[in-house]
Each structure stands twice: as structure tokens, then as C-alpha cells.
Amino acid sequence: MAITPNYYETLYVTRPDLQEEALATIQNKLQDSISTNQGEVIKAEKWAERPLAYEIQDHKRGIYYILVFKALPDASKEIEKHLQFYNTDILRFMTLKITEEAANKSKASQEEKAPKAEPTPAPKVEEPKANLKLKNLKLKK
Amino acid sequence: MDSRRDKRYFSKKKVCKFCTEPIDMDYKNVDLLSRFISDRKKIVPRRNSGLCAYHQRQLATTIKRTRFMALLPYTVLH
Numbered sequence: 474m475a476i477t478p479n480y481y482e483t484l485y486v487t488r489p490d491l492q493e494e495a496l497a498t499i500q501n502k503l504q505d506s507i508s509t510n511q512g513e514v515i516k517a518e519k520w521a522e523r524p525l526a527y528e529i530q531d532h533k534r535g536i537y538y539i540l541v542f543k544a545l546p547d548a549s550k551e552i553e554k555h556l557q558f559y560n561t562d563i564l565r566f567m568t569l570k571i572t573e574e575a576a577n578k579s580k581a582s583q584e585e586k587a588p589k590a591e592p593t594p595a596p597k598v599e600e601p602k603a604n605l606k607l608k609n610l611k612l613k614k
Numbered sequence: 615m616d617s618r619r620d621k622r623y624f625s626k627k628k629v630c631k632f633c634t635e636p637i638d639m640d641y642k643n644v645d646l647l648s649r650f651i652s653d654r655k656k657i658v659p660r661r662n663s664g665l666c667a668y669h670q671r672q673l674a675t676t677i678k679r680t681r682f683m684a685l686l687p688y689t690v691l692h
């Protein structure tokens with residue numbers, strides 16, 4: 474059976490003081506790994522700049538970028554590898570497999586470009602791809 | 615006596631919000647999800663959230679994703 478491409482959504486948080494050039498090199502790498510895996514970018518944009526709910530590497534704010542794409546499963550692995558490599562600039566990242574409908578919705582929302590920053594239409598999340606380090610939390614008592 | 619006392623109380627039937635309204639549960643929708651966490655930033659139980667079992671399970675995973683992305687806190691102690 475041939476491997477068919479899937480739809481993925483990656484959300485990643487960068488340092489607020491990240492230089493544009495550094496960001497561009499990271500985004501180019503992501504772009505490359507999608508295109509080498511027969512993929513296409515459906516949406517790539519800045520989602521928000523907002524305060525983090527808790528400090529990550531002493532940063533109190535972060536810039537969120539969203540990337541929706543269709544590619545072979547290897548692409549998502551490669552993307553995560555790239556994001557992991559720049560882990561001083563990328564504070565957090567998560568890739569989720571989404572449905573085709575959800576991907577098309579997000580494409581439509583980008584074309585509309587509503588004046589107010591509407592929360593992007595909800596992709597139906599199917600399966601977590603990210604290694605959630607939730608259990609690492611240790612509460613100080 | 616007991617049965618009469620019972621009649622005085624009306625329990626409003628809870629209906630799951632996500633079953634009745636066409637809302638997608640999305641981990642980026644912080645405003646929506648923050649309604650389902652307590653003062654101490656815990657996920658509210660089903661008896662308080664009023665969700666059905668299926669959506670409560672979905673809510674728990676969604677909130678955990680949101681927390682990982684630092685959109686919601688794990689605790690008040692941060």
C-alpha cells in the first residue's frame with residue numbers, strides 16, 4: 474500500500490527577541506523538508522504574540538507561529554527534528570495530525586484575513602505527534 | 615416526608631455544551647478552554663463542567679496540549 478500524504482498542523486513558539494534572519498533560516502528549513510516530502514504548505518503565518526502562561530528559559534513572552542501543511546509522514550518527523558535543533562530559539566513546538574476539512578478551513582480563514590485576530594478554526598485533532606512532556610512537571614510544595 | 619421534600623428541589627438538566635453547540639474543541643482557543651479550569655488552574659470535573667463523558671475526555675487532552683504550549687498554566691505556583 475502506498476503511503477499517502479497527511480495533513481498536519483505545527484504550532485511553535487519563538488523567543489520574542491529572535492532576529493528576522495534567524496527566523497527566516499528556520500522557516501526555510503521547514504519549507505524544504507515539506508517540499509522534499511511531496512508536500513505543500515497550506516498556511517504559514519504568525520498566530521500571536523502573547524505572554525507565556527509560565528516562564529520558559531527565563532522568557533516571559535513568546536511569538537506563536539502556525540504552519541499547516543500536507544505532506545508524507547516523514548515530513549513531520551523532519552520538521553520536529555529541525556525545531557528541536559534550534560531549541561534555544563524555539564521554546565515549544567507541537568505537531569498534530571488534522572483532518573482535511575480542518576486544513577481547508579484554515580486555508581479559507583487565511584484568505585479571508587478577517588480584520589480581528591479570530592482564533593483559527595478548530596482543527597479536529599486526531600492524534601498527538603508531539604512528545605508531551607507533561608509528566609515532567611514538578612510542583613513545589 | 616422525604617418524598618415531599620424531594621419535590622421542592624428542581625434539578626436543571628445539564629446538557630453538554632459541545633454536544634448542543636457546533637463548537638470545535640481546539641487547543642488554541644484559550645478563551646473557551648479557560649472557562650473549564652478552576653481558580654487553582656485545575657481541570658474542572660464533569661459534575662461542574664456539565665460535559666458528557668466523551669467531550670470531557672476530549673477537553674482534558676485539549677487542555678493538556680494548551681498547557682504544554684504555555685497558553686494556560688499548569689498551576690498557580692508558576
